[in-house]
């Protein structure tokens with residue numbers, strides 16, 4: 316069964332958030348939290364950074380583009396940025412490389428909501444503060460922010476499928492983070508997974524916390540070689556995959 320390709324009409328046309336335990340954003344429209352209630356930052360490190368083998372790949376590749384479905388609070392971006400910086404600390408090369416992070420977000424949060432969520436991780440505060448102060452009041456079109464010579468962000472505001480179809484870039488690695496497939500099938504449709512595949516460089520990868528059978532089948536049908544890996548806290552499996560060289 317391929318789910319998600321006809322889910323457009325059932326997807327919400329607007330989103331509102333509630334706060335659980337003070338700093339945990341929850342989408343009332345999708346009925347889901349933005350990240351693991353156990354620890355969103357640890358989930359990002361396990362699922363997305365390690366799932367895409369980023370530390371090993373960054374050691375060999377100086378210019379790297381990450382694509383993401385669902386920018387949300389920016390937590391994945393900020394944690395990835397921190398890990399990228401940390402990975403460069405001991406490098407003797409004068410060229411510190413370039414990390415370009417591209418995300419697709421239909422319901423952008425306000426900077427004040429990002430700040431409220433990200434305060435839960437004091438170790439990220441130097442970077443979170445930079446994101447929050449650069450984030451526009453009314454994000455539209457494509458938000459582009461260059462944080463320094465080495466790290467840049469590009470967030471496409473709108474429904475992921477048409478935005479992706481209009482995007483001409485290619486990613487080395489994807490973070491598939493569009494809420495639970497059971498609650499937002501549109502973000503896991505075969506059509507969108509095929510676009511993701513078309514926007515993945517040869518040898519590139521994706522990672523996601525989902526191990527749902529129909530999601531894995533959509534990713535396989537799109538062209539990825541899909542594998543299971545142990546999931547983050549409380550989840551037996553997650554999925555990763557590659558586009559063959």
Ligand SMILES: C[S@@+](CC[C@H](N)C(=O)[O-])C[C@H]1O[C@@H](n2cnc3c(N)ncnc32)[C@H](O)[C@@H]1O
Pocket residue numbers: 326330348349350384385386387388389390391392419420421422423473474475476492493494495499501502
């Ligand atoms: C699980 S949250 C992402 C969490 C985020 N990566 C973070 O670090 O906070 C899923 C995101 O997908 C967005 N979203 C849901 N449906 C979408 C769609 N059709 N197109 C683009 N974004 C969508 C939601 O607004 C939400 O921000």
